[in-house]
Amino acid sequence: MVKPPNIPRGKIYVLLTILSWFCLLLVDLVRIFGEINEMEGVVKREITWILEIIFFILLYLFFNNSINKKENNNFLNLIWRAASTGLIATGTSFLIIYFYYILEDTRLSDDPLLRNFFYHVNFALTAIFLISTALLWKHLILYQKNKAVVQQWQAYEVILLISMFFVLINQESFNYGFMFGLIFLIIYGIILSVNLKWIPYLTFKEKWKSILFLAIIVASTIYLLIQLVSYTQKNVHFVNLSENLFLLGLFAFVLIYAVFSFLVTLFNLPTSSVFEQKLTEAISFQKLSQSIQPGENEDQVLDILMDSCMSAAYVDAAWLELYPGQHEEEKTGAIPYQKFISNGERQEIMDLLRRTEPYSDYLKNPADVKIEYLYGKIAHEIYQSVLIIPVRANKRLLGVMFLLKEVKDGFNREMINIISTFVGQTSISIENYRLLNEAIANERYREELEIAQRVQRSLLPSALHHNNCFEIDGFSAAADEVGGDYYETFRFDKDNFALIIGDVSGKGTSAAFNMSQMKGVFHSLVQLNFSPREFLAKANSALSRCLEKNNFITTTYYTVNTGEKLIHFARAGHCPTLYYNHKEQSSRFLDIKGMGLGIVRNDTYEQYLEEGTLHYHPGDIMVMYTDGVVEAKNNKGEEFGYGNLRDLLDSLQGLPAQEIRERIIQEVYTFVGKETLPDDDYSLLVIKFKA
Amino acid sequence: MLSINKAPERDHLVITLNGEVDASNSVELDEVIQEAIAENASKILVDGNRLEYISSAGLGVFMSYLEDFNEKQVTFVIFGLNEKILNVFHILGLDQLISIKSTKEEAERALYEA
Numbered sequence: 001m002v003k004p005p006n007i008p009r010g011k012i013y014v015l016l017t018i019l020s021w022f023c024l025l026l027v028d029l030v031r032i033f034g035e036i037n038e039m040e041g042v043v044k045r046e047i048t049w050i051l052e053i054i055f056f057i058l059l060y061l062f063f064n065n066s067i068n069k070k071e072n073n074n075f076l077n078l079i080w081r082a083a084s085t086g087l088i089a090t091g092t093s094f095l096i097i098y099f100y101y102i103l104e105d106t107r108l109s110d111d112p113l114l115r116n117f118f119y120h121v122n123f124a125l126t127a128i129f130l131i132s133t134a135l136l137w138k139h140l141i142l143y144q145k146n147k148a149v150v151q152q153w154q155a156y157e158v159i160l161l162i163s164m165f166f167v168l169i170n171q172e173s174f175n176y177g178f179m180f181g182l183i184f185l186i187i188y189g190i191i192l193s194v195n196l197k198w199i200p201y202l203t204f205k206e207k208w209k210s211i212l213f214l215a216i217i218v219a220s221t222i223y224l225l226i227q228l229v230s231y232t233q234k235n236v237h238f239v240n241l242s243e244n245l246f247l248l249g250l251f252a253f254v255l256i257y258a259v260f261s262f263l264v265t266l267f268n269l270p271t272s273s274v275f276e277q278k279l280t281e282a283i284s285f286q287k288l289s290q291s292i293q294p295g296e297n298e299d300q301v302l303d304i305l306m307d308s309c310m311s312a313a314y315v316d317a318a319w320l321e322l323y324p325g326q327h328e329e330e331k332t333g334a335i336p337y338q339k340f341i342s343n344g345e346r347q348e349i350m351d352l353l354r355r356t357e358p359y360s361d362y363l364k365n366p367a368d369v370k371i372e373y374l375y376g377k378i379a380h381e382i383y384q385s386v387l388i389i390p391v392r393a394n395k396r397l398l399g400v401m402f403l404l405k406e407v408k409d410g411f412n413r414e415m416i417n418i419i420s421t422f423v424g425q426t427s428i429s430i431e432n433y434r435l436l437n438e439a440i441a442n443e444r445y446r447e448e449l450e451i452a453q454r455v456q457r458s459l460l461p462s463a464l465h466h467n468n469c470f471e472i473d474g475f476s477a478a479a480d481e482v483g484g485d486y487y488e489t490f491r492f493d494k495d496n497f498a499l500i501i502g503d504v505s506g507k508g509t510s511a512a513f514n515m516s517q518m519k520g521v522f523h524s525l526v527q528l529n530f531s532p533r534e535f536l537a538k539a540n541s542a543l544s545r546c547l548e549k550n551n552f553i554t555t556t557y558y559t560v561n562t563g564e565k566l567i568h569f570a571r572a573g574h575c576p577t578l579y580y581n582h583k584e585q586s587s588r589f590l591d592i593k594g595m596g597l598g599i600v601r602n603d604t605y606e607q608y609l610e611e612g613t614l615h616y617h618p619g620d621i622m623v624m625y626t627d628g629v630v631e632a633k634n635n636k637g638e639e640f641g642y643g644n645l646r647d648l649l650d651s652l653q654g655l656p657a658q659e660i661r662e663r664i665i666q667e668v669y670t671f672v673g674k675e676t677l678p679d680d681d682y683s684l685l686v687i688k689f690k691a
Numbered sequence: 692m693l694s695i696n697k698a699p700e701r702d703h704l705v706i707t708l709n710g711e712v713d714a715s716n717s718v719e720l721d722e723v724i725q726e727a728i729a730e731n732a733s734k735i736l737v738d739g740n741r742l743e744y745i746s747s748a749g750l751g752v753f754m755s756y757l758e759d760f761n762e763k764q765v766t767f768v769i770f771g772l773n774e775k776i777l778n779v780f781h782i783l784g785l786d787q788l789i790s791i792k793s794t795k796e797e798a799e800r801a802l803y804e805a
Contacts, residue, residue: 503747505747505748505750505751506714506747506748506751549755550717550721550748550751550752550754550755551751552747552750552751552754552783554747554782554783572784573782573783573784574782575782576782593784593787594782594784595783595784595787595788596754596783596784596785598754599754599757599783599784599785599788600757600788601758608784608787608788627747639775
């Protein structure tokens with residue numbers, strides 16, 4: 001198609017349409033002028049017809065184009081457009097009549113040329129009205145279209161096109177062929193006119209409006225038809241434009257569809273509220289399904305639930321009793337939602353329900369999972385029927401909804417079904433919301449723990465102090481993200497070292513906090529170079545002031561002098577050190593008297609402590625561990641035990657410290673088994689003396 | 692699992708522990724001892740014959756009442772602990788502070804002769 005790029009198609013159509021109309025007018029005026037002056041055959045009447053056909057086609061194209069552009073038009077707007085076009089056409093026609101009424105006795109009123117001019121104006125407006133309305137009907141017919149309807153309409157358009165050219169064959173006479181064509185078009189119009197799917201979607205108010213508009217359209221159509229036909233009869237000198245199959249066919253179609261729509265809309269009025277009800281239910285359902293956004297609360301959903309249920313079942317009064325938190329045993333819940341009912345009335349009905357079977361049984365135990373709903377009549381002066389329906393989330397009773405109606409047997413199966421669906425959907429929404437919130441909280445908690453884990457890991461030493469006289473290797477694993485085990489070394493000078501291993505009572509975060517206190521105590525006291533017994537007494541004194549009443553710390557503190565090959569140690573309630581004596585080729589536990597830190601919180605503490613002294617020899621091994629190692633349980637509930645540990649060390653004594661440590665941990669893990677999760681912190685420190 | 696039973700016998704109170712005491716249920720043990728103190732019991736006997744395990748949190752409960760027992764002149768005796776649990780008490784040093792007996796008779800004797 002050739003078209004200038006910057007001129008919109010609509011404007012071209014307008015221009016061409018107006019042009020074709022002027023041509024038509026001109027040609028016809030020339031013809032009439034010729035007729036009056038008895039000049040035969042100046043312009044053939046076929047030219048009129050052809051121009052008329054062109055005018056119709058251009059109009060059709062223009063309206064098709066302009067209506068398609070405004071696809072978001074609602075039904076009422078479409079009908080209003082048709083009605084307003086009809087009003088304009090009718091109004092113009094009245095104006096012309098009024099104009100002739102003024103001119104009544106002048107010569108001008110008899111002038112056939114002027115009369116023909118107005119006839120053409122009327123004709124043009126009628127054609128505009130018919131074609132635009134027919135295309136608006138097309139929109140309505142094709143609402144919720146299927147393939148069959150689309151094909152029907154396309155066929156109709158082809159038939160209309162053919163009918164335009166019928167005039168060329170038929171030569172303007174009103175014969176059987178014409179009649180047959182017209183009847184065919186009318187029947188086809190009727191078939192198309194049963195497509196009225198748009199009507200139920202109008203609200204009650206919109207239906208009234210559309211009835212009014214449709215009445216206007218019907219009236220205008222009938223008037224224009226009569227008026228156009230009357231021209232043919234009144235005038236002697238006359239160009240007949242109306243005896244066109246296309247035009248009459250369109251008249252029929254526009255009229256039939258308008259009448260059908262009018263009647264159907266009218267008869268739809270009484271059932272309109274039912275359809276609206278269903279639509280509201282669908283919307284309520286959708287609202288309930290949308291999960292609550294994080295940060296919002298459940299109240300909104302419960303509020304929507306109440307409103308939806310009330311409108312679905314035409315409920316007169318309702319309230320929702322919520323059971324707060326975990327305390328289901330508290331029978332009296334909060335009442336956040338109470339609609340169209342006073343506190344007094346609610347109490348009155350509640351008392352009534354508590355006295356009436358079967359409600360009384362249910363209300364005694366509202367958490368009963370078996371009951372989905374309860375309904376029936378009540379003996380109340382205002383309210384005659386009641387529906388009690390529990391709202392659950394995660395299988396837990398969230399609340400109970402009470403719906404009341406003033407009529408007897410007010411709840412039918414459909415209403416209960418839809419209310420149950422609403423309640424179900426609400427439960428899902430609330431469950432989702434809670435799960436989401438939990439997930440967010442857990443995520444936050446996990447992040448915090450990760451930080452704690454990082455901080456705590458930095459509390460354990462990455463390198464352990466030692467010299468050439470001994471090897472040392474350590475390991476620690478926490479059962480939870482953070483643990484309460486602790487070990488550390490300190491070097492006084494090239495021959496003197498301090499070692500500590502400790503275990504804080506409990507596990508997890510609280511243990512981790514206490515462990516960091518222990519680290520602080522170690523670092524402040526170790527520099528003062530106390531004997532182990534003194535060290536522990538001072539540590540006890542310090543920790544007694546900061547540990548919680550039922551918390552304690554077990555620890556063993558060692559000082560090692562590699563120059564004199566001497567070890568001093570004291571045990572504060574910690575697992576006895578395992579010591580391998582190379583000369584004797586056997587291990588034993590260094591069980592000396594001791595007392596956990598924080599158990600005795602006064603000066604008498606020191607008297608519960610002993611201090612041990614050892615002379616070590618090359619090849620001797622010292623294994624320090626926490627109770628997690630010896631108390632590690634397998635899936636039978638058996639503990640790894642002291643005996644196992646001792647025997648294991650005997651068998652590993654030839655290996656270097658690191659390997660001994662690795663093998664012990666490996667053995668413990670094998671003993672526990674892969675399926676069992678560790679339930680305590682494990683720590684292990686191995687020292688092997690070389691010189 | 693832990694079940695605790697508290698029953699008066701003659702002039703004293705017997706607290707029977709059945710099962711395992713760990714961090715999750717040490718609060719229950721704490722409550723029972725708290726009650727006993729609130730009732731002004733002056734002689735308390737703990738029957739540990741069926742105690743299978745005690746974690747540091749459980750030991751912490753006994754430990755936390757030692758001062759109260761001293762102040763209020765409460766005689767507190769544990770008996771019937773199995774070897775493993777006895778060892779736990781011993782390692783921690785609690786056996787130096789709490790009177791621990793092997794049989795009920797011994798325990799009662801300790802209670803009434805002290």
